[in-house]
Ligand SMILES: Nc1ncnc2c1ncn2[C@@H]1O[C@H](COP(=O)(O)OP(=O)(O)OP(=O)(O)O)[C@@H](O)[C@H]1O
């Protein structure tokens with residue numbers, strides 16, 4: 024009781040009368056909420072509402088059901104496949120890279136150059152990234168030409184930069200670095216005492232990794248791979264710049280729908296966008312839950 | 323770990339590192355080499371000269387830089403006071419603000435712009451009154467939507483940077499100390515809070531810059547002649563100039579990231595970008 | 598033949614020599630503490646026994662076998678770390694079982710042993726908890742059980758209590774000692790807390806700057822410190838410089854006053870020696886038995902420490918402190934009062950000179 028009084032007293036010099044305080048307090052966050060409403064919530068909720076309406080504005084689930092028809096269905100499948108594939112490969116190799124630069128016993132400069140480079144590469148996406156790969160692995164690219172000189176035509180033996188595998192190769196350019204950047208702190212969070220305690224108890228290096236280090240890293244490994252999945256799933260610019268819209272990804276389909284109602288049903292287009300948001304949302308939830316697990320352990 | 327095991331590990335690591343380096347450097351080195359071969363039978367910077375000489379390049383590039391500056395300003399003005407205010411007076415609201423700030427992670431740029439086009443092609447009406455005119459009907463107000471969109475994209479990074487920055491200092495104590503010395507709000511914000519957020523703001527701003535210059539999706543669909551759409555167009559009918567500009571974009575991103583790692587002293591997560 | 602033998606062990610790091618000329622024999626079932634200030638090489642020595650560091654020279658034997666170059670997972674040595682180092686992804690029971698799981702012991706045996714261990718550390722209910730759900734003291738007890746579960750030849754503990762608060766520290770150290778007695782396991786315990794070392798150990802190795810200063814029972818270390826370093830590190834001894842007046846009769850001159858040591862010593866008359874006086878053996882105003890020594894001085898101040906009262910007295914240059922048991926009728930000397938202190942001859946310890954100067 025006495026303590027409250029003291030606090031109020033010392034606070035009185037810069038605390039306004041109560042009613043005005045509440046009003047002004049909330050006034051301070053109005054710009055942010057207004058902005059968020061106009062440019063985040065309003066657009067997304069309008070997508071949401073339209074997804075459940077027919078062209079006359081009546082409620083319907085037909086658009087959601089329509090997501091499972093062609094060509095939308097295969098667009099989702101292609102997007103999910105490429106995202107899952109690049110998340111898996113990017114996750115595994117990105118993890119190996121992170122391992123190599125942190126615990127691999129390499130000189131310090133390797134770590135710092137990789138970290139800086141990864142910062143660049145994880146932000147270097149879209150048009151320039153696609154162009155860089157076209158310049159080296161396109162039909163007339165530098166590496167393609169090198170192979171031609173030794174008598175191998177990459178495009179004759181099944182390689183194609185503009186298909187699923189080619190685009191995956193390009194996506195990995197920002198997937199590896201993202202994985203690396205997020206996993207480095209996790210790897211550095213492995214306490215040397217854990218390895219020593221395991222060794223003491225008779226575990227080999229392999230058993231330490233199998234039973235201790237890997238299980239500890241697993242939630243953040245999976246969580247980060249989910250993040251990579253979402254990262255690839257939402258990508259439009261890179262795919263568009265590389266394939267010019269020939270690849271049948273959801274983002275490319277939505278782009279076409281925006282340009283000119285190719286689905287002949289605007290509301291179906293909104294439902295497609297909503298489906299994307301839904302999948303991204305599931306990803307973020309998964310990521311958050313897994314992250315929380317790690318944090319709990321390491322508290 | 324005994325010496326032999328350590329040697330095995332470092333061999334394995336070297337292999338991984340070298341494979342990674344080849345994968346990462348090949349496209350860049352290849353593109354750079356390609357960009358130098360614009361003239362027959364000799365290496366030259368002709369592609370760069372030609373690219374820079376194009377008035378459309380200059381226009382779009384300057385335009386994108388202006389957009390980046392506008393976005394950074396908007397983002398700072400929006401995030402800093404709000405985050406500060408929430409730390410100081412509405413800590414209960416923090417999870418809400420945080421959730422909103424992270425929402426752009428869930429909404430890919432393509433769906434965001436889809437929503438903008440849907441909402442702002444016509445007037446926004448509330449109870450039959452046109453509250454907001456159709457923003458996308460004039461190019462001036464389209465820019466507002468674009469900058470707002472970029473601000474949304476940069477929000478997760480900006481918020482995280484500022485929130486971490488504010489958490490590192492005791493905002494309440496600092497503010498009270500300043501107030502007890504008779505400082506007004508402006509003084510507190512500009513003399514006390516902002517200097518303590520310098521690192522956070524710098525890295526947030528640089529990341530925003532890296533995202534905005536060269537951004538394609540929003541700019542294309544809103545029909546803004548920014549650098550991203552220009553570069554994409556250029557790629558349709560030119561060979562060497564796009565390579566040259568690719569190298570330039572890479573260097574710009576690289577400079578931004580080096581500056582970030584310089585100001586944050588190598589916190590790896592602060593530079594991680596998602597798309 | 599001793600159970601753990603360290604022979605001429607030396608460890609050089611790139612920048613410094615952490616341990617040198619280390620010789621120690623630990624008997625089976627013995628509890629030995631390494632005591633010394635920060636950076637004196639305690640952990641390094643312990644890690645060499647565990648196998649995490651390879652000695653630059655010298656040999657380490659466990660139960661007769663040379664283990665100097667054996668990797669840690671082949672040594673069957675249990676270790677308890679200051680930071681607990683429990684595996685956060687495993688329950689308490691899985692942590693305790695880890696060593697046996699790795700050794701592919703049968704399930705029933707593991708379960709039985711885990712239960713046994715949980716009872717030993719008085720946490721029988723907590724087998725299914727995760728480390729983050731335990732207090733620091735509980736975590737450290739689990740770490741102890743985990744180390745003991747593999748029935749190691751030697752148990753090593755590196756400052757296991759220093760992350761805990763004072764109360765738990767005392768109760769847990771008694772528990773450690775009790776468990777060690779029950780199991781009869783050979784134990785080496787690292788600490789920089791002399792009280793801990795005194796109360797736990799059969800023998801103490803006092804270390805400084807990578808060298809052994811003195812090895813002995815707590816009684817020996819406390820009552821007969823050999824060097825100035827040991828005297829200052831263990832307890833609160835009064836250290837003084839004295840001039841030898843007559844070595845044969847043990848007569849010394851302390852800042853103009855004369856005192857006697859119990860035994861003659863091998864020093865030349867006129868030489869300066871370091872001596873130590875125990876605070877608890879000094880009395881206020883001895884009534885003057887001829888055997889006793891006397892020193893006169895001026896009271897600086899008195900400090901009330903609960904059951905005892907500590908008085909600090911200035912001679913000419915040095916200050917001596919001594920303790921009196923508290924009682925309600927006690928009349929404390931006042932500051933700047935002139936008093937006479939008395940103490941028996943065997944309260945005077947002659948110390949070896951240190952190579953390096955020591956801060957008390
Ligand atoms: N890996 C290492 N590389 C270089 N020097 C080391 C290494 N490990 C320890 N040292 C040095 O060896 C000396 C002894 O270290 P050690 O850890 O054994 O001290 P300690 O007695 O355990 O101290 P504390 O009480 O602080 O734990 C110190 O000077 C330390 O700096």
Ligand SMILES: [Mg+2]
Nearest residue numbers: 639640641755
């Ligand atoms: Mg130590």
